[in-house]
Amino acid sequence: MNSFSINSIIRFLVLILVQVLIFNNINFMGTINPYPYILFILLFPINNNRTLFIFLSFMLGLFVDIFSNSGGVHAAACVTIAFIRPPVLKFAFGMVYEHQTIKFHNTEFGNRIIYFTILILIHHFIMFLLEIFNISNILLILQKTLFSSIFTIILCALISILFSNKQR
Amino acid sequence: MFLLLFIISLGLTIQSHSYHRSKFINSANFLTGGIYESASGISDYFDLNDQNELLVEENRKLRSQIFNFSDSISSITSSIDSVSYNGRYRIQSAKVINNNYASSKNYLTLNKGEKDDIKEDLGVITSRGIVGIIDNTSNGYSRVLSILNTKSRINAQLKASNHIGSLKWDGKSPATTVQLTDISKFAPVKDGDTIITGGQSTIFPKGVPIGTIESFDLDISGDTYTIQVKLFNDMTNLSHVYIIENLDSEEIKLLENPVDE
Numbered sequence: 524m525n526s527f528s529i530n531s532i533i534r535f536l537v538l539i540l541v542q543v544l545i546f547n548n549i550n551f552m553g554t555i556n557p558y559p560y561i562l563f564i565l566l567f568p569i570n571n572n573r574t575l576f577i578f579l580s581f582m583l584g585l586f587v588d589i590f591s592n593s594g595g596v597h598a599a600a601c602v603t604i605a606f607i608r609p610p611v612l613k614f615a616f617g618m619v620y621e622h623q624t625i626k627f628h629n630t631e632f633g634n635r636i637i638y639f640t641i642l643i644l645i646h647h648f649i650m651f652l653l654e655i656f657n658i659s660n661i662l663l664i665l666q667k668t669l670f671s672s673i674f675t676i677i678l679c680a681l682i683s684i685l686f687s688n689k690q691r
Numbered sequence: 692m693f694l695l696l697f698i699i700s701l702g703l704t705i706q707s708h709s710y711h712r713s714k715f716i717n718s719a720n721f722l723t724g725g726i727y728e729s730a731s732g733i734s735d736y737f738d739l740n741d742q743n744e745l746l747v748e749e750n751r752k753l754r755s756q757i758f759n760f761s762d763s764i765s766s767i768t769s770s771i772d773s774v775s776y777n778g779r780y781r782i783q784s785a786k787v788i789n790n791n792y793a794s795s796k797n798y799l800t801l802n803k804g805e806k807d808d809i810k811e812d813l814g815v816i817t818s819r820g821i822v823g824i825i826d827n828t829s830n831g832y833s834r835v836l837s838i839l840n841t842k843s844r845i846n847a848q849l850k851a852s853n854h855i856g857s858l859k860w861d862g863k864s865p866a867t868t869v870q871l872t873d874i875s876k877f878a879p880v881k882d883g884d885t886i887i888t889g890g891q892s893t894i895f896p897k898g899v900p901i902g903t904i905e906s907f908d909l910d911i912s913g914d915t916y917t918i919q920v921k922l923f924n925d926m927t928n929l930s931h932v933y934i935i936e937n938l939d940s941e942e943i944k945l946l947e948n949p950v951d952e
Contacts, residue, residue, distance in 0.1 A: 544730050547791070550927070553865050554793045574692050581696040590723050591791065592798040592834065594707025595700035602700060606693040653704050655795050655862065663863055 527568060535583060538563050543590035546678075554667070557674040558597075560587060561646055562682060564605055565639060569612070580605035593654060600650040604642045611641050639679050640672075647672045707796075724788070724832035727800055731788040735930065742930045749818035780896055781936045783807065785815075787929045788832075792839050795862035799823065799835040801932065809833050814895040814935040820923035821845070821888060821899050822932055839866055839926055847871055847901055848889035854878035855889045858901065858920070866926045868905065871918040878916065880907050886920050893940035 542560035549556055564580050584601030588594060615638035616630060647668045655664055785807075789800035803809050805828050815822040815835050823843065827834040836843055838860060845858040856874040864870070871886060884904045890897030902922040910917055937943075 540726075544726075547793075550793045556793050577692050577696060581700065584700065588703070589720070590726075591794075592707075593794065593796065594705075595703025598700035599697055599704060602693060602696045606697075653701075656704075660862070 531563075531567070531579075534563055534566075535579070539583065539586050539590075542587055547591055551674065555670045555674055557671060557678050558647070558650075559675055559678045559682060561601065561604065561643065561675075562679050564601060564608070565642060565679065566683065577602060577605045596650050596653045599653055600646045603649055604646045607645070608642065611638060615641065635683070636676070636680060639683075640676055643672050643675050643679065644668065647675065720829050721831070724800060724802075724804075724829065727789040728802055728832075731786075738928065738930070741928065745818065746931065752818075779937060779939050781938060783809070783934045783936075785809075785833075785932055785934055787932060790927075790929055792837070792866040792926050795841050797837040797839045798826075799837055799929070801825075801833045801835060801934070802831070803934065804828050804831045804833050806830055808936075809934060810936070812894060812940075814899075814937075815932050816895070816899055816935060817924055817929065817932050819925075820901050821895065822924065822926070822929065824894055825934070837926065838869055838922075845895070846889040846892040847886055849874070849878060849880070850885040850887050851881075852879055855891060856915075856918075858886075864919070867922055869902070869920050869922060871920050872910075872915065874916040874918060876909060876914055876916060880904065880916055880918065882906065886918070893937050893943050895935065896937070 538560040542558065546557050546559060560583065563583055567576055567579075580601040581598050584598030585595070587597040591597070615634050648664070651664045651667045651671075783803065785801040785803040787799050788802050791797040791799070799815075799822065801809075801815070809825060809828055811825055811828060813825045815825060821838060823835040823837040823840070824845070825833050826836040838845060838858065841860060841862045843858075843860060846855060847858040848855040854874050854877075856871045858869055858871050860869045874880065882904055886901045886904065888895040888897060888899040888901060900923050902920040902924075905919040905921040907916050907918040909915075
């Protein structure tokens, strides 16, 4: 339990720093940035306190906001995906989730990608919607959501493969 | 819990949309400024060459102006530095420690703040052209509202004539292009013409270069031109900037908005 929380704290700090110092400056093809810091939310241990989880997600988003001068955009998106995570988990993993025995590093790769994709798409859509804040630019919002999401999904999949401890 | 936090973050978002109100969430505070400064201390080494070349180029320009000063006063008064400022402007140098240009609301962070006498509403330029306006300061750092921000409005004019308009950014075009709107349809607009700042605001002096006209078309109403301006500045590669303070701005503002009795 204790190693769990230390692990989470380190992950929290490292993901924020990596996000604001590296991934916010990628600017692929001019404007496309990935946001893999939400891996913290995606991979947060499941059997934990729900309120704490939503609060931590809020703080995560808020810190990224402070660094990137974006008001409360990231915080809002993070809180939302933290809130809707349980139904998405149920949808993506089915029975395994029902038994509350799920561990991310021994789920099937395909299921994990579906789970990542749904949450990342929702997160990015809310984020860009709030950032641009103008319904008449809906095409621009969708376009940015699509490109950034693809980028983020690839990065999240790679990172989760790289750092999954597969020793049995 | 969810609703509470969601409403807080929505509130912060909406607050950040109103000019001059986003006090709390910004990159000019002690913690974020410190982290950005140490990170830029490392990454600065990677483009020392480019920045050196820029500085040498600027030195060359200034030097040629000094040598030619005696025989051509008229050409100098129209250009960006020394004489035309007439002592009305104070100029400080600063370094960019964080630069964004990918979102629709972009900000920069500079390594100078209140302790160096930096205030809100000072203009920021480079040797090539304008960068933005300072909109938030802390003790050691300040935040710049970039011209690549949908909230930014800057008074600008054609160099060839005195038709003024306002410089905006639509949030979609690449980081090299901004829009100049509200130019009267009687103005002589030509591709390739230069756009400079107008003298109507107290922030920038008149004649700071902005960019050249890339293309233009008439508004839907048919009364004004919307001009696509290609910036002189490479907004993606900024390091050394100058902060301009208009020493007369207090007096001008006082004159323009007299206190009601």
